[in-house]
Every structure is written in structure tokens, then in C-alpha cells.
Amino acid sequence: MARDSTTHNLTRHWQALDAAHHIHPFSDAAALIREGVRVITRADGVYLWDSEGKLLIDGMSGLWCVQVGYGNRELAEAGCEALKTLPYYNHFFKTTNPWTVELAAKLAQILPEEHERVLFANSGSEANDSALKLIRYYWNLKGRPEKKIHLSRDYAYHGVTMAAASLSGLSPMHPQWDLPLPGFEKVPAPYWFAAKTAGYGDIGPEEFGLLIAERLEEKIREIGAHRIASFSAEPVQGAGGLIFPPATYWPEVQRICREYDVLLHLDEVITGFGRTGEWFGADTYAIAPDIMTMAKGLSSGYQPISAVSLGSRMAEAIMSANEELVHGFTYSGHPVAAAVALKNLEVLEKYGLVPRVKHTIGPYLQRRLRETFESHPIVGEVRGSGMLAAIELVPDKRVRRFFPRDSDVGTRCRNYCFENGLVMRAIRDTMVLAPPLVASESEIEEIISRAKDAIDRTARDLGVI
Ligand code: PXG
Numbered sequence: 001m002a003r004d005s006t007t008h009n010l011t012r013h014w015q016a017l018d019a020a021h022h023i024h025p026f027s028d029a030a031a032l033i034r035e036g037v038r039v040i041t042r043a044d045g046v047y048l049w050d051s052e053g054k055l056l057i058d059g060m061s062g063l064w065c066v067q068v069g070y071g072n073r074e075l076a077e078a079g080c081e082a083l084k085t086l087p088y089y090n091h092f093f094k095t096t097n098p099w100t101v102e103l104a105a106k107l108a109q110i111l112p113e114e115h116e117r118v119l120f121a122n123s124g125s126e127a128n129d130s131a132l133k134l135i136r137y138y139w140n141l142k143g144r145p146e147k148k149i150h151l152s153r154d155y156a157y158h159g160v161t162m163a164a165a166s167l168s169g170l171s172p173m174h175p176q177w178d179l180p181l182p183g184f185e186k187v188p189a190p191y192w193f194a195a196k197t198a199g200y201g202d203i204g205p206e207e208f209g210l211l212i213a214e215r216l217e218e219k220i221r222e223i224g225a226h227r228i229a230s231f232s233a234e235p236v237q238g239a240g241g242l243i244f245p246p247a248t249y250w251p252e253v254q255r256i257c258r259e260y261d262v263l264l265h266l267d268e269v270i271t272g273f274g275r276t277g278e279w280f281g282a283d284t285y286a287i288a289p290d291i292m293t294m295a296k297g298l299s300s301g302y303q304p305i306s307a308v309s310l311g312s313r314m315a316e317a318i319m320s321a322n323e324e325l326v327h328g329f330t331y332s333g334h335p336v337a338a339a340v341a342l343k344n345l346e347v348l349e350k351y352g353l354v355p356r357v358k359h360t361i362g363p364y365l366q367r368r369l370r371e372t373f374e375s376h377p378i379v380g381e382v383r384g385s386g387m388l389a390a391i392e393l394v395p396d397k398r399v400r401r402f403f404p405r406d407s408d409v410g411t412r413c414r415n416y417c418f419e420n421g422l423v424m425r426a427i428r429d430t431m432v433l434a435p436p437l438v439a440s441e442s443e444i445e446e447i448i449s450r451a452k453d454a455i456d457r458t459a460r461d462l463g464v465i
Contacts, residue, residue, distance in 0.1 A: 011051040014039045043070035046436050046443050048423070059417075059424045059433045059447045064238060064270045065301030068347050069436040075302050075343050082339035091333050100333035103342045107307060110345070112282045115292060115309040117319070120333035124269035124295035125159025127306035128232070131293050132163050133327055134308065134318065135230045135263055141317050148183055149223055151216070151262070152232040155189040155240030158267055167232055170240060185223065187216045189237060190245040193381050193392055196400045209246030217256045225260035230291075235281025238270035238434075241427045242390035244383050250285045263290040263314070269306070270388075273297030274348055274437050277358030277386040284385070290314055300344045303337035353437045362386040365435070365444050372448050378409075378459045387439075391431040391451070393458070403429050409458060416454035424451055431455070 019033045039051035046069055048056045061067065068075065082099055089097055100120065108116045119134070121127045132150060139147040152158065156169040165173050166180035169189070174180060188198075190212040192205045200208060220228050231253070237243035257264040266289035271281030275297060278284045282292065291314055295306035310318065318325065331337070348354060356362075362385065369389050373379045380394030380401075393410060395403050403409045410426030417424040417431075424447075425432040435447060459465045 007052060011039055014051060045069045045071060046439050054421065056418075056421050056423050057443065057446055057450065059422055059435050059451070061434050061436045062301050063296070064275075064434045065296035067273055067275070067297040067353065067437045068300045068344060069438040072300070072302075072347065074347055075300065075340050078343035079303065079336055079340045082336045086335045089335060090330060092328060097333075097335045097338070099335045099338035099342055103333075103338045103345075106342060106345050107309065110279045111292070111309050112280060112288065112311075114288075114312040116312070117315045118307045118309045119327075120338070121306045121308065121329055122304045122331050122334070122337070123159070123306050124267075124293065125161045125164040126329065127269070127293035127295055127308050128158045128164040128167060128267060129161045130327065131232075131265055131291050131308045132167070132230070134291065134310070134314065135265065137321075137325075138263065138314050138317055139229055141321055144226075146227055147229045149228050150184050150230050150232060151187055151219060151228060152184070153189045153237070154186055155191060155237055155243060156186075156232070156234065156267075157237070157239035158232060158234075159269075185219065187219045188212050189240065189243055190249045191237075191241070191243045192246055193383070193400055194402075197402060205246035206248045209248035210252055213249055213252035213256060216253060217260075220256065220260045220262060225262065228260065228262045230263040230265050231257055232265040232267060234267045234269070235271045235285050235287060236276065236385075236388060238388075239427065241430045242383065242388060242432050244385065245285070250287050254287060265289065266292045268292055268294045269296050270434075273300075273345075274354035274357050275386055275388055275434065277354070277362050279354060298344070299337060299341040302344065303334070303340040304331075305334065305337035305341050348437075351438075357386045357437050361437070361439065361441070361444070364441055365389060365433075365439075368444060368448055369433075372452055373455070376455060376459070377464045378455065378462065384433075387435055387437055389433045391433075391455070393429040393431060393455070395462075409462070412461065413454050413458040416457045417451060420450040420453055422447060422450035422454070424454070 015036050018037050024032060040048050041051050042049040046058055048058050086097055104118050107118050119130060121130050136148060150167060152167045152169055154169040158164045158167040162181060166184040169186050190209050192208050195203055195208050266282055266287060268280050272294040276284040282289055290311045292309045299305045365387060366384050370382050373382050373391050377397060378393050379391055380397050381392040383390050410429040413431055414424060414426035
């Protein structure tokens with residue numbers, strides 16, 4: 001009893017400090033202070049514990065990043081070792097360190113063909129910001145300075161720096177900051193489930209994929225290919241609602257980028273490092289990008305680290321520029337982060353976690369989700385591949401239509417998930433799962449049964465069951 005009240009007092013203490021001094025990302029400060037934050041104190045495997053001792057199963061790998069699960073000792077020890085040996089040094093003054101070069105070389109082995117060189121940064125946003133700078137630099141080096149417009153898609157999430165937020169296509173990300181900056185243009189996303197609502201009528205996914213790719217071509221023609229620098233895209237759109245492209249989409253986009261000499265930038269921040277059953281989304285969808293960005297699963301989120309890789313075309317131009325590359329962060333290729341990332345890649349490889357996603361646990365998750373939810377009265381679609389899945393909540397499963405924007409069905413369902421001890425993300429009314437790649441079948445069952453209860457309760461509130 002005494003212990004319970006101590007625990008409770010500690011929670012109150014941390015909540016008060018948080019309310020007084022901490023600014024939270026993507027949160028309404030006043031609402032958060034009213035409701036009180038949850039204090040996460042410990043994690044192991046696929047489980048999190050809060051300061052009140054409540055156990056949560058994490059269906060989201062943190063923020064789509066903890067590939068190897070929490071509490072991996074090999075990663076912790078690799079980080080400790082580097083901390084003790086070389087806690088910091090940079091790469092600015094003709095210097096390097098063993099962990100960073102080993103990591104760069106390891107990445108060159110697993111990255112798509114022709115991606116032999118990487119530049120490090122500390123977050124997905126920084127990687128994307130750096131990628132856009134490298135793209136601009138490339139065209140300047142090629143004597144094509146008029147190629148400066150960056151294309152990307154509606155529902156895209158590429159991060160929060162001025163450039164990465166401009167590249168993002170989620171409209172709430174712009175007005176507070178007077179974004180997008182000039183030179184950023186959007187094209188539609190291959191969001192087939194939303195096609196009807198968006199006025200495309202009763203179109204099949206294959207045809208829709210081609211139609212949406214065609215919109216990219218039209219946009220390039222409208223602006224003029226001579227002014228378009230790049231097209232940026234996530235192989236599967238993550239934070240925008242887990243949008244899986246129809247099979248026809250990527251081959252056509254690849255053709256268009258080649259035909260109009262537009263650099264293809266793949267943002268693999270979510271799809272990288274086994275999430276879709278291959279090392280990268282580029283492998284899963286057979287895409288050959290000119291430039292790629294990665295973060296999250298690179299270190300399983302244990303350390304902040306990201307990277308930009310260059311295909312041979314960009315690498316050759318930039319590496320032979322014969323002038324200083326005027327870019328880099330204090331912490332680019334930080335030895336501790338690099339040591340942890342290197343060990344993370346070793347662990348992914350040693351335990352066969354990527355093929356596990358492709359051949360066993362990924363198909364298991366997908367099959368069980370479909371068996372459980374496809375016939376559910378408020379589920380319009382279950383989609384996914386590998387360890388990425390979405391359950392689209394809808395008012396009428398016979399038609400592809402959404403709940404009204406202000407009905408907050410997804411938030412309600414997410415709150416029930418929390419009550420049930422499950423972390424599951426709601427993006428609008430799309431319920432999203434991205435469990436750690438190490439999750440066992442019984443842990444997947446636990447996630448599914450808690451999600452089922454939450455979705456049933458939501459349906460009951462709506463008077464549907
Ligand atoms: N690209 C993609 C595809 C991402 O998903 C970023 C870039 C930016 O990475 P950093 O490390 O700067 O955050 C992301 C990040 C969510 C959520 O709620 C998703 C992200 C970040 C925060 C929240 O789904 N993705």
C-alpha cells in the first residue's frame with residue numbers, strides 16, 4: 001500500500017515537472033496538462049511499463065522504429081563500449097572513426113545496387129533536408145540551375161524542418177509556419193481506398209495506380225521538366241495513413257522519372273531495415289532510386305542517427321566536384337550512434353529478422369488480421385505487408401467512404417486500445433500497426449485480441465453491434 005502511494009506520488013511529481021517545463025511534439029499543450037501525461041519508465045521486448053506499473057504491448061515499435069524490440073543487450077553493450085572508448089569525435093577535420101566507416105561500408109552492402117556512399121545525419125528530417133540540398137547541388141554541378149522544384153505527394157510525411165515539412169503533404173503541417181516554402185509542389189497519393197471519396201468513382205486499384213502516376217506526369221509537363229529537380233516519396237506512405245501503392249504505380253513512376261530526367265528520392269525512414277520483408281522498400285517494390293534517406297530502424301531507435309545514400313549518378317558528380325561540400329552536422333556519424341546502428345544491422349542479420357518478416361511472422365500477422373477483422377461491421381479494409389498493417393474504420397463496410405472528419409472514431413478506438421494495454425496508432429480513422437520485427441506469434445495474438453476488443457467497443461458506441 002505504502003509502495004503504491006510512493007509510485008503514485010512519483011508519477012504526480014514527474015507529471016507536474018512535465019507540465020511546468022516540457023514542450024511536447026505534435027501536442028496541444030493545454031489539453032495535455034489537463035489530461036496528464038503518461039510516464040514510460042521501462043521497456044523490454046515488445047512491452048512498455050509506465051510509472052504506475054501498467055503494462056502496455058507496443059504495436060507501433062515506438063514510432064515505427066524499434067525493429068529488434070526493446071532491451072536488446074547487444075545494442076546496449078555496443079553503445080556502452082563506444083561511449084567508453086570514443087564518446088565523441090567529428091568528421092570535419094580530415095578525420096573519421098572505426099564505427100562510422102564500418103557502418104558506411106555495411107550499408108553499402110545492403111543498400112540497393114549502385115548505392116555505395118552515405119552521408120550521416122541525426123534524424124529523418126535532417127536526412128531529408130540534406131537530400132534536398134544534395135539534389136539542388138547536383139543540378140547546379142550539372143549546369144542545370146533552373147531545375148529546382150521538388151515534387152512530393154499528398155499525405156506524405158517527410159519530417160518537420162522547414163524543407164522536410166514543405167515536402168510533406170499533410171495539410172495541418174503547414175499553416176502554423178507559413179509553409180510550404182516556394183518551389184514545393186504536390187501530386188496525388190495512390191490512396192485507392194480513398195479514391196471514391198476523392199471523386200475517382202468505382203475504379204479498380206490497378207487502373208487507379210496508373211491514373212495517379214499519370215498525374216505526376218501531367219504535373220511535370222505543366223511546370224516543365226526543365227524546372228523539376230526531384231520527386232520524393234515513401235515506398236509505402238506511413239504517417240499519412242499507411243497507403244500501399246497498387247502494383248501498377250511504382251513501375252510507371254520509375255518510367256516517368258527516367259523519361260523526364262527527374263531525380264527519384266525514396267524516403268525509407270519507415271520502410272527501411274526489414275519493415276516490408278526486404279532490407280528496403282526499394283527491394284520490395286523493385287524501385288531504383290537516385291537518392292535514398294533512412295533513419296528509425298537504422299539503429300532500432302536506440303540512438304538518433306540517419307543517413308542519405310547516393311546512387312552512382314549523384315555520387316559521381318558530387319564526389320568529383322573538386323570543391324568543399326559545405327554541409328554537415330556536429331554529430332554527423334556520431335561514433336556511439338554508429339556503433340549501435342552497426343550492431344543493430346548485425347543483429348538483424350544474425351537472427352534472420354528480415355527474412356522472418358517476409359516468410360513467417362509478416363504473413364502470420366497479415367493473415368490473422370484479415371481473419372479477425374475483414375468481416376467486422378466497421379472495418380472497410382485490412383491492408384498491409386510485412387510488419388506494417390492498417391485497419392480502416394468506416395461507417396458502412398459496403399462502400400468505400402469515411403466517417404465525417406470531426407467524429408473522432410479513430411481517437412476513440414485508440415483510447416480503448418490504451419485502456420486495454422495496447423499501443424496502436426490512429427491516423428484519422430485508420431488504425432495502424434507496426435510491431436517490432438521480433439514479435440512472437442503469441443504476442444501478435446495478444447495485440448490482435450486487444451485491438452479486437454477496442455474495435456468492438458468502438459462499434460458498440462456507434463450502435464453498430
Ligand atoms: N520520413 C518519414 C517517412 C517519416 O515517417 C520522417 C521522415 C522524419 O523523421 P524524424 O526522425 O525527423 O522524426 C518520418 C518520421 C507518427 C510519426 O505519428 C511518424 C514520424 C515521426 C513522428 C511521428 O506516425 N515519422
